[in-house]
Amino acid sequence: MTLKRSRSDSNEKTVEYIKKKIRTIDSPEKSINLYHCLNELGDHSLVEQIQKCLKSGKIKEATISSSQWSAVVCVLLTSEEDLDEFCLDKFVKAKNKHKNMEVLQKLLPVIKESRSVQLSNCGVTDEGCAALVSALRSNPSHLRELNLSGNEIGDSGVTLLSAGLADPHCKLEKLWLRDCGITDEGCAALASALTSNPSHLGHLSLTGNKLGNSVNLLSDVLQNPHCKLEKLWLNDCDIKDEGCAALASALRSNPSHLRQLNLSLNKIGDSGVTLLSAVLKDPRCKLEILRLRDCGITDEGCAALASALRSNPSHLRRLDLSWNKKGDLGVKLLCAGLKNPHCKLEELQLRDCGITDEGCVALASALRSNSSLLRHLNLTGNKLGKSGVKLLKDNPHYKLETVYC
Structure with a gap:
C-alpha cells in the first residue's frame, strides 16, 4: 500500500x-x-x-x-x-470478497479525502463501486485520479461509476478501467456520462475490455467540442474496421486535443490504419504517441503512414508498429516519411516485424537524410545480420541513444 x-x-x-x-x-x-x-x-x-x-x-x-x-x-x-495519493494496488486479496468489502468500507473516509485513488487488482466488485460512488458523491470535486483496473466490476459497476462522472461537480481527470469486464452496456453508460460532463477527463484507459463496435459511442464523445481527452487507451478491445472508422471520423471532427492513442492488439488492418493516417494528415492533428502493435498492418498500411508523415510530420514523437508482419518493403515505405526534414519522430518500435538487413539499409539511409530525428529504435526479434546491426549502431553521425537489435 x-x-x-x-x-x-x-x-x-x-x-x-x-x-x-x-x-x-x-x-x-x-x-x-x-x-x-x-x-x-x-x-x-x-x-x-x-x-x-x-x-x-x-x-x-x-x-x-x-x-x-x-x-x-x-x-x-x-x-x-491533504492526502495526495491512496494506493491499495493488489493489497487486498481478491479471494475473500467479503473481507475486501469490509476493508473498503473502513477506508472510504480516506478515499473520500484523496486526490488519487489506486485500487487495481483489489477484488472490487459492483458492490464496491456502489460504496465508492456513495463516498465520492459527498466530495466529487476533490478526486482527480481513479484506477480500478483488474477488478470484476462489469457493466453494472461502470454504470454506477458513470452516475458519479455525470455529476457536474465531478472533476476527475484520469480514469483507468483496464480488464474490468466491460461490454456494450457499460460503454454506453460511460459515454453518456462523458457527454454530460466532458470537460475534465483527460486520460481514459479501457484496455482489455471487449467493446467491439460500442467504441462508436465513445467516438460521439470525442466529437464533442468540449471534450478534453488527451490520452485514450483502447488496446485489446476487439475493435475492427467499423470501430476504427468511427474513431477516425470523430478525430477528424475534433482533432486538436488527443495526444496519445493506443489501439494495439485490435485487428484494424490496413484499412483502419489508412483511415487513421488521413487524420494524421490534418494540420490541426496534434497526436504525439500512436501505438499500433499487432494490428494486422502490412505494406499498404505502412504506405499510408508514410504519406501522413510527409504531409504533417512535426507532431508525432512515438510510433509503435511492433508485431506487424510488414517486412522490408513496409519499412522502406515508412522510411520515405522519416526522411522528411520536418519529421520529429523520436521513438520507433519495430519489434518482430520480419525485417532483414535490407530494411536496415533503408533505415540507415533515412537516418543519414534526417540525422536529427530518432533517439530510440527497437528492432528486437527481426532477422538481422551483423552487417545490418553495424549499419545502425556504428555511425557517429546518428543521434540514436538506444538501439535494440
Whole structure:
C-alpha cells in the first residue's frame, strides 16, 4: 500500500489525537472503533509503524485485522495535510470478497479525502463501486485520479461509476478501467456520462475490455467540442474496421486535443490504419504517441503512414508498429516519411516485424537524410545480420541513444 503526503504528524501528536477522538468523535461517517483500536495497539507500536510507513511511502503486505485497519484510517485522518495519493494496488486479496468489502468500507473516509485513488487488482466488485460512488458523491470535486483496473466490476459497476462522472461537480481527470469486464452496456453508460460532463477527463484507459463496435459511442464523445481527452487507451478491445472508422471520423471532427492513442492488439488492418493516417494528415492533428502493435498492418498500411508523415510530420514523437508482419518493403515505405526534414519522430518500435538487413539499409539511409530525428529504435526479434546491426549502431553521425537489435 502506498501513501503519499506532504508531511506526517509526530507519533506523540497522533497518539494524543486518537485519545482525544475516543472522547469526542461522534461522526458516523468515519465509523472508526477507536477504543478497540487502542486496546489492541497497547504500546501504540502499530501507530508508530504506520507513521514510519507514511514517511517512507510503503506499507508492506501483511495480515491486518479489522481494528488495525481502523488504526490505519485513524492515522491517515489525523494529519492536517491533504492526502495526495491512496494506493491499495493488489493489497487486498481478491479471494475473500467479503473481507475486501469490509476493508473498503473502513477506508472510504480516506478515499473520500484523496486526490488519487489506486485500487487495481483489489477484488472490487459492483458492490464496491456502489460504496465508492456513495463516498465520492459527498466530495466529487476533490478526486482527480481513479484506477480500478483488474477488478470484476462489469457493466453494472461502470454504470454506477458513470452516475458519479455525470455529476457536474465531478472533476476527475484520469480514469483507468483496464480488464474490468466491460461490454456494450457499460460503454454506453460511460459515454453518456462523458457527454454530460466532458470537460475534465483527460486520460481514459479501457484496455482489455471487449467493446467491439460500442467504441462508436465513445467516438460521439470525442466529437464533442468540449471534450478534453488527451490520452485514450483502447488496446485489446476487439475493435475492427467499423470501430476504427468511427474513431477516425470523430478525430477528424475534433482533432486538436488527443495526444496519445493506443489501439494495439485490435485487428484494424490496413484499412483502419489508412483511415487513421488521413487524420494524421490534418494540420490541426496534434497526436504525439500512436501505438499500433499487432494490428494486422502490412505494406499498404505502412504506405499510408508514410504519406501522413510527409504531409504533417512535426507532431508525432512515438510510433509503435511492433508485431506487424510488414517486412522490408513496409519499412522502406515508412522510411520515405522519416526522411522528411520536418519529421520529429523520436521513438520507433519495430519489434518482430520480419525485417532483414535490407530494411536496415533503408533505415540507415533515412537516418543519414534526417540525422536529427530518432533517439530510440527497437528492432528486437527481426532477422538481422551483423552487417545490418553495424549499419545502425556504428555511425557517429546518428543521434540514436538506444538501439535494440
